[in-house]
Structure formats: structure tokens, C-alpha cells
Amino acid sequence: MTRFTFSPSPRSFTTTLAAIGLAGLSFSAAVQADYPEQDIRLIIPFGPGGATDIIFRLVSQEAEQHLGESIVPVNMAGAGATLGSRNVKDAPANGYTLLGSHDTIALSNLAGMVDYSYDAFEPVALLTQTINIATTYAGHEVQSADEIAAYVSEHPGQVHFSMIPSSTDHFFWAQFFEEAGIDMADVRLVGYPDTGEQVSALMAKEVDFAMFNLPSGGAFFEDGSFRALGIAHPERLQSMPEVATLREQGIEMDHSTSRGIFAPKGTPQDIVDQIATAYGQALENDDLQSRIENEFGSVVRYLAGDDYQQFLDDNQRALSDAAANIDFQN
Known part of the structure; x- marks a missing residue:
């Protein structure tokens, strides 16, 4: 029986790998271009009925009109709001599991409840602030x-x-x-x-x-x-x-509950941007703005991309400074 062997030269092997890599990138881009293709879960790490729960539901209901798929809110309260955040942190980074939360992400870290903060997620968009x-x-x-x-x-x-x-x-x-x-x-x-x-x-x-x-x-x-x-x-x-x-x-201080959307770390940037755009379009709705401001005493403040990242960095710094004066054991 005649045997045929193939011993590729280094150049031809490199060319083959490059072709496979390009094909993989093209496939990945095609998959992301089709996003979303199924319902998106929005984990809310608090119980139903509170201002955080209601605001995220209202805005998400409008945002899904711009995404073309349903955003399904899921209340996951427990462990000081860390049960829900941990679930999203460990979820696949494909854009189908999101977190709707606020400053508690950093607060839980500073209080020693968890070993992660904002940097464990991809920031999508700041939506509202409730002024204290x-x-x-x-x-x-x-x-x-x-x-x-x-x-x-x-x-x-x-x-x-x-x-x-x-x-x-x-x-x-x-x-x-x-x-x-x-x-x-x-x-x-x-x-x-x-x-x-x-x-x-x-x-x-x-x-x-x-x-x-x-x-x-x-x-x-x-x-x-x-x-x-x-x-x-x-x-x-x-x-x-x-x-x-x-x-x-004369008291140089601002303080609010700042609610935003987060995705698992590693979620492709084009998916993050698509989600952020949908929520930004949702917040342009006058009726929604009116409800947020008049029923929930909050202000619409939309930030995405580098602006939201800078906001989170500043927020983390301010909270860290405040934490220096807190004895969490008492």
C-alpha cells in the first residue's frame, strides 16, 4: 500500500494558521453581528418592588425595543447584594447575562464582603442617580x-x-x-x-x-x-x-445612589456598545424620564464608554476615602 506523507514547510504552515485565524475572526465577527439572538437576563441583586428594581425594569422594558430581543429582569437578592453580582461576574461573557446594580458593588468590596469591585466587570452605562x-x-x-x-x-x-x-x-x-x-x-x-x-x-x-x-x-x-x-x-x-x-x-459634598448596567469581564466591546446604545435610546423617552424624576426622585444621567469608566474610577476613589473613617467591625 502506498503511503503519502505531507511535511509542510514552516512558511506554508504559518500561512495555514493565518488563514484559520482569519476564518475564526470572521466567524466571531459574524456571531457578534447577529447579537442578540435570544433573551437577555438582567440580574438585579435586590428584592422586587424597591426603587432599584422598578427603575431597572422600566428602563429595560424600553431598551429592549431598540435591541430587538427581550431583557428579562431576574431578582437575585441575598448576601448583601453580592449573590447577584457574583452570579454575573462568573457568567459567560457573551452579552446574555447583565447586572443592574449601583454603588453597592464597591461598598461590599470596601467592607470586606467580597474580593472584587467595579473592575471585575465591563461597565456598560450609567442610567440614573437618586440624590441623597x-x-x-x-x-x-x-x-x-x-x-x-x-x-x-x-x-x-x-x-x-x-x-x-x-x-x-x-x-x-x-x-x-x-x-x-x-x-x-x-x-x-x-x-x-x-x-x-x-x-x-x-x-x-x-x-x-x-x-x-x-x-x-x-x-x-x-x-x-x-x-x-x-x-x-x-x-x-x-x-x-x-x-x-x-x-x-459650605459642605463640599455630592452623594447619590448611581444605578448602572454591567457585563461580565471580557464581553466583546461591540456587544457592550450595542447594549449601551439601546439603554441610551431608552432614556431619551420623555415619559420615561418624567416617571424616573417625578415618581422615583431620581435624575437621568447617561454615561457610557470612557466617561462611565472615569465616573466609576472617581466613585471608587471617593468611597475608599470615606471607608478610611469607618470601622466595619462595629
């Missing part, structure tokens, strides 16, 4: 945020601030104390399991101050139960034009 508000109960002698430092000085060790440990408001107060010149040794931080408990505590005057926003405190601001002391935003809120910003009061 320094708050007290009606009848408290403090009338504005710039009076808090003097009040603490007059009552050292007796002034109580509510917070959820390692959550947004914990960092809010750490940053506030730094900017307002308040020694943390002179205040008492009181931990509560959720926002509802904080509302009850402030209503009962168990604490002097709390951090709320319009979704959590709007009804109480409106009926006069709570007094808004300062808006942590460069501009006053349209729905509360009479309340000065913290910056207007």
Missing part, C-alpha cells in the same frame, strides 16, 4: 445641614445618626463628617437592618439624623413629618426647590 438628603424629624432644633456640626459640638457623644451598616448611608455619614469637620468620636452611629426601620426610628425620635431620598422619604417630607436639611447634589431638586444643596451650605 440629610434629614431630621420635624421639631428638631437643627434647621439645616450646616448646623449639624455645631449641634454635635454642643452635645458630644449624645447625637445619634441612623445607618445600615456598610450601606450607602454609612458611607454618606462618614463623608459628611469629614467634610463638615465632625469628629466621629463625638457621634453615635446606630445600625438598622433596612430603610423602613430607619424611618420608624426617626419618626420615634430615637435618632437625630438619617439619610433619605425622595423614594424613601418623599411622603414624609411632603406631610411635614421630616425636615430635609441639605441636598447632596450640585443643583437643587426641582421637587424641593426650597432646600439648599450641601455645597450651598
Whole structure:
């Protein structure tokens, strides 16, 4: 039997590999060009019904009209919002599993709950910000945020601030104390399991101050139960034009819950861009903007690409600075 052997020269072997590589790239590009071809799961690491859940559902419902496939929200609460983020972090990087979350990604890392932060994901787009508000109960002698430092000085060790440990408001107060010149040794931080408990505590005057926003405190601001002391935003809120910003009061601080979309690390950039574009188009809807602003006390702030990456870098830096003043063991 005659045997035939083929011994390619180095040049012909290299040419063959190059051809295979080009074919692979062409196939990959064709696959990505067809994206999306099936439903996309949006993991929301919180329970249903809260502002985060509702805002992501509203915007995603509009965004899917621009993608041509359904975006299916999946609530995956647990482990301080890290169950859902870990699920997305470990998911295939193909654009069919996304994360809808906020600052809690960095907060969980700084609190030592997880060993990853924003850099474990591909940032897709910032969508909204819910502006946070320094708050007290009606009848408290403090009338504005710039009076808090003097009040603490007059009552050292007796002034109580509510917070959820390692959550947004914990960092809010750490940053506030730094900017307002308040020694943390002179205040008492009181931990509560959720926002509802904080509302009850402030209503009962168990604490002097709390951090709320319009979704959590709007009804109480409106009926006069709570007094808004300062808006942590460069501009006053349209729905509360009479309340000065913290910056207007000499406290150089902005603070908000910044909600955005993330993809698993390694997701192709053209897929990331396609998703970001769809969400950007969704936020151009006037009715959607109105609902976000009027029903949820939030502002539309769309950032994508390098702008969103820079925002996350700045956010991580600010939170890290605040974390230096927090004892997470207590």
C-alpha cells in the first residue's frame, strides 16, 4: 500500500494558521453581528418592588425595543447584594447575562464582603442617580445641614445618626463628617437592618439624623413629618426647590445612589456598545424620564464608554476615602 506523507514547510504552515485565524475572526465577527439572538437576563441583586428594581425594569422594558430581543429582569437578592453580582461576574461573557446594580458593588468590596469591585466587570452605562438628603424629624432644633456640626459640638457623644451598616448611608455619614469637620468620636452611629426601620426610628425620635431620598422619604417630607436639611447634589431638586444643596451650605459634598448596567469581564466591546446604545435610546423617552424624576426622585444621567469608566474610577476613589473613617467591625 502506498503511503503519502505531507511535511509542510514552516512558511506554508504559518500561512495555514493565518488563514484559520482569519476564518475564526470572521466567524466571531459574524456571531457578534447577529447579537442578540435570544433573551437577555438582567440580574438585579435586590428584592422586587424597591426603587432599584422598578427603575431597572422600566428602563429595560424600553431598551429592549431598540435591541430587538427581550431583557428579562431576574431578582437575585441575598448576601448583601453580592449573590447577584457574583452570579454575573462568573457568567459567560457573551452579552446574555447583565447586572443592574449601583454603588453597592464597591461598598461590599470596601467592607470586606467580597474580593472584587467595579473592575471585575465591563461597565456598560450609567442610567440614573437618586440624590441623597440629610434629614431630621420635624421639631428638631437643627434647621439645616450646616448646623449639624455645631449641634454635635454642643452635645458630644449624645447625637445619634441612623445607618445600615456598610450601606450607602454609612458611607454618606462618614463623608459628611469629614467634610463638615465632625469628629466621629463625638457621634453615635446606630445600625438598622433596612430603610423602613430607619424611618420608624426617626419618626420615634430615637435618632437625630438619617439619610433619605425622595423614594424613601418623599411622603414624609411632603406631610411635614421630616425636615430635609441639605441636598447632596450640585443643583437643587426641582421637587424641593426650597432646600439648599450641601455645597450651598459650605459642605463640599455630592452623594447619590448611581444605578448602572454591567457585563461580565471580557464581553466583546461591540456587544457592550450595542447594549449601551439601546439603554441610551431608552432614556431619551420623555415619559420615561418624567416617571424616573417625578415618581422615583431620581435624575437621568447617561454615561457610557470612557466617561462611565472615569465616573466609576472617581466613585471608587471617593468611597475608599470615606471607608478610611469607618470601622466595619462595629
